[in-house]
Amino acid sequence: MDWSVLGENAGALAQGLLITLEVSALALLLALVLGVIVATLRVAPSPVLRRIGTAYVEFLRNIPLLVQLFFLFFALPSIGIRLDAFVCGVLALGVYTSAFVAEAIRSGIAAVPTGQLEAGLSSGMGYATAMRLIVLPQAIAKTIPPLGNTTLNLIKNSSLVSTVSVLDILGTANLLGARSFQYVPMFVGAAICYLILTLPTAFAVNRLEKRYAR
């Protein structure tokens, strides 16, 4: 076993780490935007909207992410839609994760007792004001732990983009491992790179959780 390959390829791994960070950050942004929209559908007064929201969540979270990614990358070109591997990765990861974000937000809203909304309405606030000032601030606090988990899963799931030739952390380690036959050092290096991203995230989530725990 030759650990020196790790030092020699530190630059390439760092480049992979940057790609993983980019894929994860863009996918998280997409997941949050879509997730908030879908969560709003899930708690909407209209049953039709609620059903659309439910269908979206159940469809996306019950199909493996890898299948969704392969669909974008391998299947879409055959119907004339050709997307860059990086873009496929961000789209698949973001859309898949949005289902979990929507669920986290919906359960946060559901965890706020209806009496809170009623107290706001009873004091003459409109529905939107009562949601904004009373229900949502409490829902967000309850949403932090599941959203933190979802974010950690997103970072780890981003390793799947290596299967469609994106040179993220895992893709780089796999490539360099194959080239040097030094798989152990390269995958240990990959694991360390993921921890560099996930541990601070986990720490930040814990901090936020404590700050909003009231």
Place this chain on the structure above:
Amino acid sequence: MPPPVAIAFSGVQKWFGTNHVLVDIDLTIATGEVVVVIGPSGSGKSTLIRCINGLEAVQQGTVVVGGKRLTATGGELAAIRREVGMVFQAFHLYPHKTVLENITLAPITVKRVLRDQAEREARALLERVDLPEKADAYPAQLSGGQQQRVAIARALAMQPKVLLFDEPTSALDPEMIAEVLDVMKALAHTGITMVVVTHEMGFAREVGDRVIFMDAGRIVEQATPQQFFSAPGNPRAQLFLSKILAH
């Protein structure tokens, strides 16, 4: 001349699914009147008062509050609710806001009262419910009785013409019931219209102008407290009273 009408139910029917929860309700409450609603659980008492501020919609008949008919539309409904305060069994204080913020939130956001003025009025209300030192506390730091007194101050902050109480002491430990009832008794003498769902017969007797007894969604008896407690006419009311006054 009789005092003007504050609340009027006429021909009200309400169902939850197939369950007929309000049956043929006709009820007129005068301005300044203190009406106590009693009856066994599931008799429709809470539903009745939740119809007064539109937290529940009725399927037939009309509810008129302060001359305005309660309809299901947003803006008008909010306008009526500004005049009708509500105190809940489980307090429903906003846990993420201080006592002072709980009281000032609606005046500031709904009535556009300036923060300084809203806070001055809130502190005066806290004096009135005997909690001036709790302005900066969070609800979780207060006892149940203190929370309910803050909830009363919060309802009063909108200067409502009508106050609804939905079993305000039912979630409280016995030693805290008195402090809440004392605040409510003081309020009853200020001329505000009060509709109180409660099991506190002492309160009904002492400050109620009228007692309404409900059973299975109907108002089966209305009387002054003296009449009601000494000689209830309805057999269900007699049975109910014998059960709760026996011990």
